[in-house]
Amino acid sequence: MAEADTASAKRTKTNAKATDGRRLARAAVTLGGLAAGYFLVVALHRADILINDYYLQILIWVGINVIMGVSLNLINGFTGQFSLGHAGFMAIGAYVAASMTKLMGMPFALALLAGGIAAAAGGLVVGIPTLRLAGDYLAIATLGFGEIIRVIILNLDVVGGPRGLPGIPAHTTFLWVYVIAAATVVVVRNLIWSRQGRALVAIREDETAAETMGVDTTRNKIMAFVVGAFFAGVAGGLYAHKITFIDPSQFDFMKSIEALVIIVLGGLGSITGTVMAAFVVTFLPEILRAFADYRMIIYSLMLILMMLYRPRGLMGTAEFSFKQLGLGNGRPVPDGGGQVAATGDGPPPVLETHRVCMDFGGLRAVSDFNMTLCQGELVGLIGPNGAGKTTVFNMITGLAEATSGRIHFMGEDITRRKPSEINDMGIARTFQNIRLFSNLSVLDNVRIAFRGARPYSMTEALLRAGRYSAQEDQIYRKSMEFLRLFGLEDRASEIASKLPYGAQRRLEMARALATKPRLLLLDEPAAGMNPQETQELLELIRWIHERFDLTVLLIEHDMNLVMKLCQRIIVLDYGVTIADGSPAEIVKNRRVIEAYLGEEAV
């Protein structure tokens, strides 16, 4: 045992070294590429080949649009929160930065930073109330805030009100824009490929599932919004010091739309696509100058045609990546199956509910529900449709708040806790109608659920420094181990929604277990399975139960499965517990037979 451990440790070390090497190579290629790009543009400009003064100016606008687009894509594309108020944050940044250089004579870098921070603060103020809204409502609320920011500036005499702010020093050079645009791309990319980023994408894919996997959705959405607003503010600062005259009308709704067009054209959730689209959207009107009066008519026609022919944008959600350049993803394929850490040595009982009730309008869905689950138990929760079984799950996991009564987990009251907190404490679940992060890979589905005891911070994620690499490697290895345990290893890179039904069920369980629960709630895991699959599932649940030292509560209609699997069965009918006992007792219980099993079951 000890020998095996050292051997495995050694292997990990060698792997780590090789990975470090590859990581450095990647960093070097990134930096080198960026520097080369800059010098190439400068050299071409000096030599006046391809890039004349005019084009260099346009490239500056491209860079500003890249920052706007990439930062908006973080909010819209990756987190899935439809924001239409990006121009408002740009305006804040522009006005703050311009006031600092013009009115206070501060250095440009400081002004840009201050503009970004002011916009981020604006993002916080806007985000906290609005991010509770979803979809188009969020879009229109952010649009509203964007317009309100503009009207506020319109009424601020210090910065010229409607007359605007002229004579801003022209500090913005190609170098400034290039460096900041590149930094934005790198930062957003690093963020996306971190645990924080995975949480964002999980929110986009399925907010409810993300919550029950321990993602604090509100916090993460606001984080994305604030980071996005920061970069929009910096872009605003660059913009102001390029155009040298700003007035509120420049930051109207159409400016937000411009950023939206860039990300939709590029592909929501694609950074490289956004960069490409920034070029297209900036250069197109310039090229169309030849058409004079018809310029905007042609521009809008082309916009319509591009959407009609590429409705998913230039890149979809795909990226140009190092993989395509043959550098691999930098993570070794795991070897050897290490023991997955088993948790849970707490004293019984694990879960207790005290007279829990749930009312929907006038309907009492669950009434005075009392239940105690002891450590290591495998309990079935059965009852006819509409008996309130899933509602019980929802109350335990925090998705629904009990009307009255209390729920205790490991001795702590969790009745009013958020789903993500409850998951952190050790309760995980699956859903009746499978809720995977369907557009993500199998591996990512499990990775999202993982988090360490001392997870790396966002700064570490953005700089890819500190604990980032070690933990990411570990998360990768552990996730692959989980996939192997569930027979999904070969499918790790497939898109979750493409898996066959049974495999999706297994993946959902693997994902739930990756959050290291003490209590696992399974909502109709055998639904839609044939007898063969059900048999496999039975063995799988048994095996999980032992292997992970879990307490399991299971909703299921397949009586055969429940009888074979469960040590104890609770029967609900119209929200009331009508029986609680061993399988043998349940099948003999008259009330259960009347309510649920039917006569022939006797």
Added chain:
Amino acid sequence: MSGGLDISMVIQQLVNGLALGSVYALIALGYTMVYGIIRLINFAHGDIFMLGAYYGYFAITMFNIPFALALPLTMILAAVTGMAVERLAYKPLRQAPRIASLITAIGVSLLLQNLGLKFFEARPRPYPRIMSMVVWDVGGVVVSNVQLIMLGLAIGLMVLISLIVYRTKIGKAMRAVSFDKDAARLMGIDADMVISVTFALGSALAAAGGMLVGFYYNRISPTMGTMYGLKAFVAAVVGGIGIVPGAMLGGLIMGVAEVFVIAFVSSTLKDAIAFAILIVILLFKPAGLLGRAVREKV
């Protein structure tokens, strides 16, 4: 405000606000019906409103058509325009991600606006006088015949559209498609036709709104659609998007609020009030005043 509000002044502003609000309501109806049926924020709707104003302008000035005839003619023309836009720009994207249609709608909006700037000229035009203004003074509150006609027409059209949506077969089909397009199709409803009709009705109402604005404010321009459109859309959301009475209620609230802000606070804040109301309402009623929040079933 010194010395307290004069009650007749308040009533006066209420009358003005209702006049403006009825136009917002007419435009908002188109937004709400289209959103209800295909979940699209039709950004081009404001520009159909603008086109309506110009159709009416040319009908009256160039062809000397009397107002009573120009209005229905304009509405028909706008309906055809709306249907054409839907067929050419939105229908091909029915299966695409929703955001693609949204960007296309923005593209169409830009296109119509720039066509307007090119062919109608950028300068604002005075609207033709169709009747001499008669003003009544009712206890300090001034009401003009133009306001009365405007309110009357707007209310008449709203009643008509409610009857169509809630009392006719096509209205029932619209509600069915709005509820579940595929199921409606399986019940033998021609969903594409229903969607076309929805665009036609919405566009006709917007065009009527366009003419009324020209008539009342005596001034139209190719870019007028943006702000009116945006505020009318906000009105639709405030009332509860997808709900016909909600759009009317939202429109009236927007109009009255805007006029009050201009009269009693500051005219530079008039564009902010719509959005401020929007945000406050959404925070307390996330699905709008008449909307009902649907909880996702887990």
